[in-house]
Amino acid sequence: MPTVDIDPDELRDLTGHEEKDDEELKDDLFGLGLEFEGRTEEGAFELEFAPDRLDRLSVEGVARSMRYQYGDARGIHIPSPNSADWTIEVDESVPDERPYVTGAVIRDVDLDEEALESLIQLQEKLHATMGRKRAKGAIGIHDLTMLKGKAATEGNPTIEYVGVEPDGDRFVPLDSDEEMTPADVLENHPTGQTYADLVSEYERYPAIYDDIGLFSFPPVINGRRTEVSTDSRDLFVEMTGTDQWTIDKMLNIVCYALAARGATLEEVTVEYPDHEVVRPDLSTKTKTVAHDRIETILGIGFDPDEVIDLAERSGLEAEKEENEDGDLVYEVTIPPYRVDVLHPLDIIDDLGRAYGFNDLEPRYPDVGTVGGRHERSRLERAVRESLVGLGFEDLLNFHMISEAENYDRLDIEPGADVYGAGESATIKEPYSEDFTMLRTWVMPSLLMVLERNTHRAYPQDLAEIGFAAEIDEDENTGVTEGRRVGAVLASHDAGYEDAKARLQALARNFDVDLETPPTDHPTFISGRTAAVVIDGDEVGVIGEVHPKVLVEHDLEVPVSAFEFDLEALR
Numbered sequence: 001m002p003t004v005d006i007d008p009d010e011l012r013d014l015t016g017h018e019e020k021d022d023e024e025l026k027d028d029l030f031g032l033g034l035e036f037e038g039r040t041e042e043g044a045f046e047l048e049f050a051p052d053r054l055d056r057l058s059v060e061g062v063a064r065s066m067r068y069q070y071g072d073a074r075g076i077h078i079p080s081p082n083s084a085d086w087t088i089e090v091d092e093s094v095p096d097e098r099p100y101v102t103g104a105v106i107r108d109v110d111l112d113e114e115a116l117e118s119l120i121q122l123q124e125k126l127h128a129t130m131g132r133k134r135a136k137g138a139i140g141i142h143d144l145t146m147l148k149g150k151a152a153t154e155g156n157p158t159i160e161y162v163g164v165e166p167d168g169d170r171f172v173p174l175d176s177d178e179e180m181t182p183a184d185v186l187e188n189h190p191t192g193q194t195y196a197d198l199v200s201e202y203e204r205y206p207a208i209y210d211d212i213g214l215f216s217f218p219p220v221i222n223g224r225r226t227e228v229s230t231d232s233r234d235l236f237v238e239m240t241g242t243d244q245w246t247i248d249k250m251l252n253i254v255c256y257a258l259a260a261r262g263a264t265l266e267e268v269t270v271e272y273p274d275h276e277v278v279r280p281d282l283s284t285k286t287k288t289v290a291h292d293r294i295e296t297i298l299g300i301g302f303d304p305d306e307v308i309d310l311a312e313r314s315g316l317e318a319e320k321e322e323n324e325d326g327d328l329v330y331e332v333t334i335p336p337y338r339v340d341v342l343h344p345l346d347i348i349d350d351l352g353r354a355y356g357f358n359d360l361e362p363r364y365p366d367v368g369t370v371g372g373r374h375e376r377s378r379l380e381r382a383v384r385e386s387l388v389g390l391g392f393e394d395l396l397n398f399h400m401i402s403e404a405e406n407y408d409r410l411d412i413e414p415g416a417d418v419y420g421a422g423e424s425a426t427i428k429e430p431y432s433e434d435f436t437m438l439r440t441w442v443m444p445s446l447l448m449v450l451e452r453n454t455h456r457a458y459p460q461d462l463a464e465i466g467f468a469a470e471i472d473e474d475e476n477t478g479v480t481e482g483r484r485v486g487a488v489l490a491s492h493d494a495g496y497e498d499a500k501a502r503l504q505a506l507a508r509n510f511d512v513d514l515e516t517p518p519t520d521h522p523t524f525i526s527g528r529t530a531a532v533v534i535d536g537d538e539v540g541v542i543g544e545v546h547p548k549v550l551v552e553h554d555l556e557v558p559v560s561a562f563e564f565d566l567e568a569l570r
Contacts, residue, residue: 014063023267052340081265093163105266138219142226144234163204231285392463397445400435422470459491499560540564
């Protein structure tokens with residue numbers, strides 16, 4: 001889960017509640033769903049938060065939510081930006097891979113050290129989350145006084161978003177004293193090296209110019225000329241990306257954070273070759289929520305006026321009305337900085353938090369049954385206890401993984417006729433390049449843990465009972481899901497016999513017949529690999545991991561392993 005560092009003194013100042021001590025703040029933050037994880041060396045709170053509430057990535061956003069929680073603010077506040085005085089002109093040379101831009105001018109902002117640190121943290125956190133590590137959206141914040149706009153036909157000063165040759169104009173990037181071309185930045189600057197993959201395949205690189213020259217190379221780095229400091233009072237915020245909605249919402253979050261510091265917002269005109277837009281877009285949207293559904297989900301009865309009150313205390317606005325069937329519903333208005341409200345249930349969650357989940361009284365459901373552990377869960381628990389008894393350390397890994405980790409690094413081809421090589425269920429628009437698919441077996445996850453544990457003593461005997469899935473057209477859903485039992489033994493003398501001895505003991509514990517006929521599998525050494533056959537069905541593989549796979553994972557000791565389908569032990 002993402003974390004954000006919040007100075008408790010800054011939080012008290014922005015909420016206007018100086019009387020709150022740290023423990024009271026922690027309790028209030030927990031009521032918002034923000035969990036206290038510890039303190040930084042500087043004494044700031046480290047808070048873990050739900051990644052959908054991106055408006056809380058800064059102390060300003062957290063303070064806004066707390067003011068609503070305390071009842072000091074109600075309903076929706078929308079800043080009134082001044083009319084546009086600056087224009088961003090989008091040239092046809094802009095790379096097709098990154099065609100969108102948005103922006104705003106921020107005036108009269110008071111940037112002390114704490115406010116500047118908060119702004120930088122917000123920028124970094126938005127890059128890491130909504131911006132998908134800058135791939136989907138990247139933020140540039142500049143000192144407006146250092147920009148010189150080009151003359152425009154309507155008199156507004158203009159900057160240009162263009163595409164440039166990699167070895168085109170030179171500029172001095174942040175954290176450097178040397179003039180560089182964009183290509184030089186990708187090759188020689190630490191930040192350029194980090195984000196080079198985002199643009200290195202482009203024929204022309206994205207760049208932003210004013211009348212003086214190049215001052216921003218998105219999504220990689222800004223120029224030093226426009227660097228923001230505590231002396232900056234007027235800012236120019238620009239964002240580029242692959243999706244207009246994403247960068248517009250990122251811009252709204254930044255604008256609201258700076259407005260909380262007393263800044264004045266000013267619109268920017270964005271002129272595309274075929275149309276024009278004015279940003280920031282501070283329009284609202286509405287969702288319809290049924291009164292009955294609110295009561296059903298939260299489990300208590302509400303007066304309509306109470307629902308409206310809870311909505312206003314959540315930073316929303318609600319109006320009651322009857323739908324065409326005569327049922328009571330609410331038209332709920334959502335503020336511009338909320339990117340997480342996609343469904344009426346999101347609104348009901350807000351209402352529940354405003355009411356106080358801790359104030360809900362538990363009650364038995366109106367059913368005549370008693371809950372109990374599922375048969376599959378009982379089996380899984382029994383197998384896990386047996387594995388621990390056999391000396392394995394129990395693991396719980398992510399179900400999501402990348403194609404490279406699942407296939408390439410274990411030397412198997414997707415769709416090959418070997419265990420674990422099934423065709424994967426992939427994510428159409430993955431949040432991260434590290435998590436693009438559901439794993440097809442658990443062995444990749446176990447080897448990744450060994451790879452990260454090379455600094456620890458051996459032997460390392462690890463096991464996991466985990467979820468795996470693969471495409472199967474015969475299934476109703478098109479995907480076969482199941483639980484796998486996987487184990488690895490890593491030590492200077494780990495061999496096939498060690499893994500088989502543990503597997504035999506596990507089979508005896510569950511009174512099943514085990515056979516291990518020889519087989520071939522590219523992840524394991526030929527001649528030291530066998531199929532796992534339980535009660536006559538081939539359900540897995542066992543063997544010594546191939547040296548090629550060990551080298552790929554930086555492992556310097558032998559590893560033996562086995563994996564099979566959990567249901568085989570039933």
